[in-house]
Amino acid sequence: MAQQNWEKSYKNKEIPWRNFSPNLSKILNKANIFSGVALDLGSGTGEFSKWLSDQGFKVEGIDFSEEAINIAKEICPLCNFSNWNLENLENYHFKYKKYDIILDSKVIAFIEDKEKYLNVIHFKLKGAFVIQSFLYHKEKPLIAVNEEKLEKLLKEKFNILDKEVISLINKIWVEYILVSK
Numbered sequence: 001m002a003q004q005n006w007e008k009s010y011k012n013k014e015i016p017w018r019n020f021s022p023n024l025s026k027i028l029n030k031a032n033i034f035s036g037v038a039l040d041l042g043s044g045t046g047e048f049s050k051w052l053s054d055q056g057f058k059v060e061g062i063d064f065s066e067e068a069i070n071i072a073k074e075i076c077p078l079c080n081f082s083n084w085n086l087e088n089l090e091n092y093h094f095k096y097k098k099y100d101i102i103l104d105s106k107v108i109a110f111i112e113d114k115e116k117y118l119n120v121i122h123f124k125l126k127g128a129f130v131i132q133s134f135l136y137h138k139e140k141p142l143i144a145v146n147e148e149k150l151e152k153l154l155k156e157k158f159n160i161l162d163k164e165v166i167s168l169i170n171k172i173w174v175e176y177i178l179v180s181k
């Protein structure tokens with residue numbers, strides 16, 4: 001989806017994916033990571049960043065929607081948000097050398113060169129990479145990823161520590177916890 005369409009969604013407050021009370025406790029417990037530095041890719045309005053920051057993580061968020069970043073900065077003043085296109089993640093000036101947690105919540109479906117994107121994530125990761133994505137969405141099929149293809153790509157670089165598939169009416173959702181070693 002083009003950058004201006006995301007901007008339009010945020011301006012018009014058409015943000016159905018927004019989760020006002022995220023909680024990654026179960027995931028952090030499984031990954032056994034409770035502190036350090038976190039990177040929130042496609043951070044949107046910053047609720048996940050804020051949650052991680054409240055747990056004591058130093059958080060960096062990246063998104064290419066100025067509108068979303070402005071909201072995120074209000075939600076989490078302690079977080080560090082940058083406007084950047086994730087298609088060029090390899091040229092981004094990261095604030096930290098390595099990250100204990102890297103999160104992709106509903107973003108990878110929109111990344112064209114997923115392999116390049118995952119290579120950078122792998123390089124910057126020292127802990128766990130958490131990915132949440134739709135596998136099926138009745139109303140919006142374009143926001144879903146193909147499970148087989150995604151898993152094949154992920155397994156080339158990461159070990160899958162845990163995977164949970166959640167089925168709701170008209171939606172199938174998957175959550176992976178991946179470690180780099």
Ligand SMILES: C[S@@+](CC[C@H](N)C(=O)[O-])C[C@H]1O[C@@H](n2cnc3c(N)ncnc32)[C@H](O)[C@@H]1O
Nearest residue numbers: 006017042043044063064065085086087105106
């Ligand atoms: C479905 S929203 C998810 C937002 C947030 N992660 C969440 O779970 O609430 C996808 C986000 O990814 C951002 N995004 C999509 N493609 C991007 C790209 N190429 N570069 C940077 N951000 C991107 C959008 O601006 C949007 O904020």
